[in-house]
Amino acid sequence: MATGTDTRLTLAAVSRRSLVATFGLLQATAFVAAYSLDRPTWYAYFLVGSVAVTAYALDGSPFTVATATVGSLLVVALGLPLFMFVARQSPSLIVEKALSSEVHRVLYLGVYGPLLAAVVSLVLGVPLAHLLAEGFPGQQFVESLVDLPLVVPHSVAGIIVLFGFGRGGAFPSVSVLGSMVGMVLAMTFVAAPYAVNTTREAFETIDDRLSYASRIHGANRWETFRRVTGPLAVRGMITGGVLAWARAVSEFGAVAVVAYSIQFFYPPAGQRVTAQHAPVFVYNTYLQGGLDESGAVAFLLLAVSAVIFLAVRYLTDDGGVGGMP
Template sequence: MSTDVRYGGVPALGARALVLAVGAVQVAAFLVADALGRPTLYVAFAVASAACLGALADRGPFGIVAACLSGALLVALVYPLVTLVTVASPESVLAALARPDVRRTLYLSVYAPLLATLLACVLGVPLALLLRRGFPGRPLVESLVDLPLVVPHSVAGLAVLLAFGEGGAFPTLPVLGAVPGLVLALAFVSAPYAVDGAREGFETVDRDAERAARSLGASRFETFRRVTAPLAVRGVLSGAILSWARAVSEYGAVAVVAYNVSVFYPPAGERVQAMFGSVFVVRELDVNFDAAVAVAVCLLAVCVVVFLAVRALTRDAGRWA
């Protein structure tokens, strides 16, 4: 959907053209400031250009102030990530990627969050369905599910260690410095995102559509399979992505439970010691700054690629049934 926006005396541009133009100007300004070695110039330029766009949109003083503040926030969000990418030279990234411990770290940083997300979804999607249907005590259960969001993550790690570690609920399960422990810790901090995303997905499903399906002859299960699930899949998937991304970025809980992890590494065909990405980055900062930056860039790239891929897949997720 493209809407024409008229900016004051500026000729009307299509919305897409406007976005592209603003983006191109920002990239050019960033490159110039970077070449001059004066990053402050770019930050000032970005906020000032936001103010100009606000003024041209002709929404009064509040429009200008809101545009300024929004511009500042966007700069604060995007500028550090762009800087990270520009600081890392391609050579240092390639050099880092050649290191076996870096590759193991990247493997572990994708694999363990995947398992955690799978666990969170297998247990969390049915819960989301129950929460949507409603039951006595639902508010309490909702609070319990969201509890990990407010618990400091190192505390969460300690709690997982005490609950499921040696002498805990699962005596035979390796937790400290092991993949199961790492997955449990990651699932603990990321499950709320999976549950909340799935619940939002289910809540968008029209109850009358489900009733219509039942009256047309579909059993409870068939209605779920043919109506509820296809309509909710977008919410479930976006919850899963958020949950996965949250798990990838986890540091505190991992540092407590699984600083060094013993993991089966397929390329080597054997068990190896590996470190989770965020832990590796923090440790490597003291040892080899370039390697830390390179690993950080790789992690960022993996996250962005997965994020964009799943976003593209969910765009017409409704047709997946």
């Protein structure tokens, strides 16, 4: 039997959902109108103004109104280019690119290669993240080494990978330049910090008393990790893997240096084919075919990435995996 509190919470949730849906519909209508009139600047003004009015209606605090208004400026900077990008696409050109076997190979490689990099980042990064969460002598040096790819220019990252694993590098018998191995290494180099840092934060949020209770009941460190800390950090691991995958999907500079074009086994064709990582292919399409053709390919890559990203987020949402009941 529902209580009064449950009823109020349900009504509040419905009210919030209705408000969000109404606000979103209003924004979509305003953007379509401004775009139809070829006045996208009007929509930018409308967005900022509508956010300020909504904040005032919901809260009324000058502080909330000010922060919402200033924050909406960043939303304009991030969202308006994306809206314009989607609105200016040619449906016929998108269909043409979507039916192209060359684009199919690029999209397959653009998802499959980053997935391998994300798996490698997690397999090697989770143990390191656990150690960093517990702490050890010299930890600051290791932390700096893990975070270094975040500040290294992308093309420099590719050069570093070639020096480390290319000819005369750590594994001279492994072909790196222009190979799937090199592509995955380049992606792992730039994506691993996201997997390690996010997983580490998940381990750090776990109450130490849970591990202590497991140990005093006879479990060793491996059993404690497998039965207690590991399952509690699963959501953080998955989030780190998704972020690493997303970072690898978007990588251009390092991949362009290490593996500009690669040969790989393409299951639909049943043989090895040659293709480029999606960002590299989009750039080449832009140079050869212009903004419209590159935009169509970019739209397809964005759509595929968004669907996968949202699906994983949905499956790992509250009540999905990890966490305490």
